[in-house]
Amino acid sequence: MEKVTVLIVGLLILGITASFRPPLIINSIETIVLFLRDIGLALTYPKYFHNDPRDYKPLPFESVLKNMSSSTEENDSAWIINTEYEGEKRPTTVLLVTKYNPDRPSVIYHHGAGSTRPLRDFDFIFGSEFKEKFNVFVVWAQYHTSKAEYLTKSVDSFLHHQETFAGSVLAYEEIVKFHKKQSEKPVIAAGSSMGGIVSSLHAFYFGTADYYFPIVAYPNVGEIFLGETYKYAVEDIDQKRKNGLYFSSFAVEKFDKKLTAKVFPIIGTKDKVVPSNKALEFWEERGFDVLKYPYGHFTSGIVRTRIRETVLRKLADGRN
Numbered sequence: 001m002e003k004v005t006v007l008i009v010g011l012l013i014l015g016i017t018a019s020f021r022p023p024l025i026i027n028s029i030e031t032i033v034l035f036l037r038d039i040g041l042a043l044t045y046p047k048y049f050h051n052d053p054r055d056y057k058p059l060p061f062e063s064v065l066k067n068m069s070s071s072t073e074e075n076d077s078a079w080i081i082n083t084e085y086e087g088e089k090r091p092t093t094v095l096l097v098t099k100y101n102p103d104r105p106s107v108i109y110h111h112g113a114g115s116t117r118p119l120r121d122f123d124f125i126f127g128s129e130f131k132e133k134f135n136v137f138v139v140w141a142q143y144h145t146s147k148a149e150y151l152t153k154s155v156d157s158f159l160h161h162q163e164t165f166a167g168s169v170l171a172y173e174e175i176v177k178f179h180k181k182q183s184e185k186p187v188i189a190a191g192s193s194m195g196g197i198v199s200s201l202h203a204f205y206f207g208t209a210d211y212y213f214p215i216v217a218y219p220n221v222g223e224i225f226l227g228e229t230y231k232y233a234v235e236d237i238d239q240k241r242k243n244g245l246y247f248s249s250f251a252v253e254k255f256d257k258k259l260t261a262k263v264f265p266i267i268g269t270k271d272k273v274v275p276s277n278k279a280l281e282f283w284e285e286r287g288f289d290v291l292k293y294p295y296g297h298f299t300s301g302i303v304r305t306r307i308r309e310t311v312l313r314k315l316a317d318g319r320n
Contacts, residue, residue: 022069027270030296034272038232044151047235048225050159050236054239056220058158065166065205072174081174083142089278090142090160090168094175095119097136102183105315106135106210108175110168110195113141125192125215125304134188135179139171141194158246161229163219165198172202174200176209186210186318189310192300193217193274196265197286204255205264211314212263215300215307216271218279222246227277229273256289266291266307 007125043292053117064085073080079094095118111118118140128135141154142164153166172189179187189209191199196217204214204219218224226234226241238245265283269276269292291310293299 003302009223018161019300023270026298027037027294027296030270030298034297036227036283038229039198041230041313044233046156047150048153048155048233049158049161050235051160051239052235052238052240056158058243058245059162060248061162061165061221061250062205064159064162065169067164068166068170070167070170070174071272075202079171079174080170081165081167081169084118085163085166088163090163091165092171093140094298095138095140097122097138098131098134100135100182102250103185104133104183105187106134106175106179107188107190107311108137108139108172108199110191110198111223112143112146112188112193112195113155114144115194116144116146116150118144121192121195125300126190126308127304129308130228137175139175139191141165141197141198143165158249161221161225162269165194165201166199169202169205173206173208176206179248180208186315188213188315190311191217193214193297196274197221200265201250203259204252207256207259210243210262210318211311212259213266213309213311214263215266216247216268216274216279216297218274218282219245219250219252220278220282222249223250223278225276227275239317252282255286260287263288264291265311266293266299266310268293268295268297270294270296273297273298 041109068083068085070081070083081092083090109122111121115121118138122138129166135294143149176187187209188211189199192215197219199212200214200219219247246257267290293303
């Protein structure tokens, strides 16, 4: 999820080897990178959710989202979505990557957790081709401008983590509403890792975009961040794992079945960061058609050409 240095190194390595795409070799490299990631997380302080009291009772994400207000400041290069929850104000940024053209469809992208360079992340997966064909909006999550800011203001408490996700979900909705007021062209909501979670949460709580492509993600943030690959990141993780409210806080109980026709999850079947077994169980039990690749959490980088082709194909199919 978080883009620590070793993950970036891993992506560069995978970018070199991706033309060959032998799953065994690439997945072995990812295993080494994740081992280095564990070392980095063990040495990282402060720990995730360190401000949570031992008896903390996480709220349902739906409650946080519905009780959060927002206002938007717009300029030519970015919007600031100012959210407020229980008196606390927090900013989410929307980067306007291309000049808006109502004759083009729009694509919304969101980076992974901890990433401080969201435009680089978009370019790595979608590249210049999408800038030429789409209005591009990149959502930059609350307090993701530096690692220190991320640790002290975004994942310092589980509530702030929820507010970060909620702010991004509301940013997606602002973009969708803006586009639909200006254009009859479709709008696509996408994202990788944390961004995939945000796009799926927007689908379940708003569902107003025309297509969704959550990559290496499913919406249960509690399960993911209290999972095995975060065991060195979270403060007092064993105690938190005993508290079922962390796991149920992002549960999706009911949803519009029509979403199965426009939400297209992309999963790496060897993913350990966002556990592929839980992700596949979530999507497939609810009837979603999952696009699977035999890689891990770096799937979005390894098969980025296929991801682009999938998005363009679905868009073309919708026009016919």
